[in-house]
Amino acid sequence: GAGVSQSPRYKVAKRGQDVALRCDPISGHVSLFWYQQALGQGPEFLTYFQNEAQLDKSGLPSDRFFAERPEGSVSTLKIQRTQQEDSAVYLCASSLAGQAYYEQYFGPGTRLTVT
């Protein structure tokens, strides 16, 4: 079946622009995670949804970052007034449920470059 898909794959934004990154999880997966991966580093947790409820947003680096999953399926990560430090790969992952032992399936990521 289809895996996790993300769009766009690459995004170049001028500093100060707003961007929206989309994630289509695996059908039927209850849990959805967003991670940020800086160059040469491991991914860092941003936020977590269980169905449409955002249960944890403790990893969002500033109030310029906003995520939603209104119908419990597709999710969008929005970054307002982008800054150069926002340049990274943004990864989306989904899993059957939120318990720690469930495997997370990752999308290919969106590489954001802020100029």
Added chain:
Amino acid sequence: GNSVTQMEGPVTLSEEAFLTINCTYTATGYPSLFWYVQYPGEGLQLLLKATKADDKGSNKGFEATYRKETTSFHLEKGSVQVSDSAVYFCAPSYGGSQGNLIFGKGTKLSVKP
């Protein structure tokens, strides 16, 4: 907070050499433990996992054992191949009901023929 420490790379080995990549995690609670791999040009994918003490995860010739007493989950392979060249990430999940992964910095492995 919870964290994971992973052997720094890069690691360069000859084909058929033995591989160990060390990983230790914070001993808070009882995490599930994962190794994820990122092949060149591809997305992150699960390599293996273990969810309780003394469990051994294995896949594609790789193994790792959940050692609660040493809070470790070292990755091993007896004979690496060129196709194993990738970045490897150790990632505990402390869960509760959420299960977000905490990734190490990654270890880049290059295997030469």
